[in-house]
Amino acid sequence: MKYLRIGRPGLEMPVVAHEGKYYDLSGPFGDIDGDFLARGGVSTVAGFPEVDITGERVAAPIAKPGAVVCIGMNYAAHCAESGAEPPAEPVVFYKHPNTIVGPNDDIEIPRGSTRTDWEVELGVVFGKRASYLESEAEALECVAGFVVANDVSEREFQIERSGGQFSKGKACPTFSPLGPYLVTPDEIADVQALRLWSKVNGEIRQDSGSADMIFSVAHLIFHMSQFMAFDPGDLLLTGTPEGVALSGRFPYLKEGDVVEVGIDGLGQTKNPVVQAK
Numbered sequence: 001m002k003y004l005r006i007g008r009p010g011l012e013m014p015v016v017a018h019e020g021k022y023y024d025l026s027g028p029f030g031d032i033d034g035d036f037l038a039r040g041g042v043s044t045v046a047g048f049p050e051v052d053i054t055g056e057r058v059a060a061p062i063a064k065p066g067a068v069v070c071i072g073m074n075y076a077a078h079c080a081e082s083g084a085e086p087p088a089e090p091v092v093f094y095k096h097p098n099t100i101v102g103p104n105d106d107i108e109i110p111r112g113s114t115r116t117d118w119e120v121e122l123g124v125v126f127g128k129r130a131s132y133l134e135s136e137a138e139a140l141e142c143v144a145g146f147v148v149a150n151d152v153s154e155r156e157f158q159i160e161r162s163g164g165q166f167s168k169g170k171a172c173p174t175f176s177p178l179g180p181y182l183v184t185p186d187e188i189a190d191v192q193a194l195r196l197w198s199k200v201n202g203e204i205r206q207d208s209g210s211a212d213m214i215f216s217v218a219h220l221i222f223h224m225s226q227f228m229a230f231d232p233g234d235l236l237l238t239g240t241p242e243g244v245a246l247s248g249r250f251p252y253l254k255e256g257d258v259v260e261v262g263i264d265g266l267g268q269t270k271n272p273v274v275q276a277k
Contacts, residue, residue, distance in 0.1 A: 001041060002181040003032050003145070005059040012059040016045060017181065023048035032182060033063040034233025037127040037144040041184065059102040061147055061182040062125055067234045068095040068176060069224065070121075070151060072166060074214050074239025081247035090215050090223055093166040095151070095176055095237075103179030103269035107152055107259060108276040110172045115155040116253045116273075119240035120198040120206050120261035122191070122217070123149040125182055126236070130221055131229035139221035142230070145182040146191065149237050150198075150261045150269055152176065155246050173276070177261075177269045178235075188265060191217050196241055199260040205250060206261075208241030 004022075005012040014025040014032045023045045029036050042048075072091040073079050079086045101107075109116045127144025151170065158169025188194070191210060198206040215223070220238055221230070230236065245252045253259065255275045262268030 001184045002187070003041065004061045004179065004181050005032055005063070006053050006056040007059065008057060009059070012063070015051060015053065016042060016048070018045045022051050022053050024051040031063040032061060034066070034231060037125065038232035040127070041144065057102065058104060058180045060100045060178040061180060062178070062233060062235065064097045064100060065233045065235045066097070066231055068097050068099070068237065069228070069230070069234065070095055070170065070237040071215070071220055071239045075208065075212050075241040076214055077208070077212065077242035078240055078244070081242045081244070086214055090220055092224065093170060095167070096171040099171055099173060099176040101174045101177050103148070103177060103267070103271070105177065105271060106174060106274045107177065107253070107271045108172070108174045108274055109253060109255060110154055110157070110276050113154050113156070114252065115245070117153045117155055117245045118198050118200065118205065118253065118259050118261065119151040119153060119244055120196045120263070121149045121151045121237045121240050122194065122196065122210055122263060123147040123178060124217060124221065124236040124238060126230045126234045127232055129229060129231055130225045133222050133225040136218035136222045139218045139225065140185070142221060143185050144232070145184045146188060146266055147178050147182050148261060148263045148266045148269055150177040150259065150271065151237050151240060177271050179269055180267045183266050195264040197262055198243065200250070200253070200257055206241050206243030208243070212241060213239065
């Protein structure tokens with residue numbers, strides 16, 4: 001299944017996409033949230049009314065999660081371009097859930113920023129509580145679906161003004177575009193064989209694959225469950241490949257740019273860049 005949410009901010013409607021058609025889930029279900037995912041979503045579109053989404057705003061495909069947990073330095077080539085050694089254990093930081101916006105919403109450059117960057121990432125959304133898991137196979141059983149994410153980052157805030165952690169440069173408003181779909185695991189043949197890419201103003205920036213992760217999706221979930229509990233609806237971002245502005249090969253984002261990130265089988269985002277109001 002492919003889930004999405006449409007409508008104005010605060011008035012989104014849950015929808016399921018199936019064989020080129022869209023069906024309204026809002027009768028029995030309030031939203032694509034932790035409660036919906038914990039109940040297993042839907043297994044059929046039978047009985048749901050068809051809906052025309054033409055002209056509708058597409059929102060982030062999940063309602064605001066309780067936590068957005070992020071993994072840093074999870075691609076060897078990205079470590080190299082950042083001047084860092086590959087980590088021995090997963091590096092973790094948090095983003096505020098209110099950073100999440102839709103796949104076509106504006107990205108706002110923060111006040112005082114000169115180093116706003118893009119990062120295409122594979123997002124994992126939980127459908128079951130994950131705590132003290134016993135194996136990587138058990139970890140994958142906790143996944144409700146996968147989503148395209150852009151882990152937008154302000155590098156000065158993240159590095160020079162960090163205070164010892166990343167979140168200042170990661171938690172600015174609009175810094176987590178998601179979507180358009182939440183795709184269930186049965187539609188993904190191999191989560192470690194997905195192409196990830198990004199573009200700025202139509203020019204390719206990142207072009208890599210999840211096979212290059214240092215720590216696999218299953219290992220990340222298993223490992224992190226030894227330190228924290230994920231609840232249904234929570235989001236885990238799994239790191240970005242090489243090709244970001246931090247590398248020095250590309251300019252940072254400016255007002256008027258358009259950033260696209262995508263993952264094969266999951267769709268893509270396309271976000272205009274504006275100055276923060």
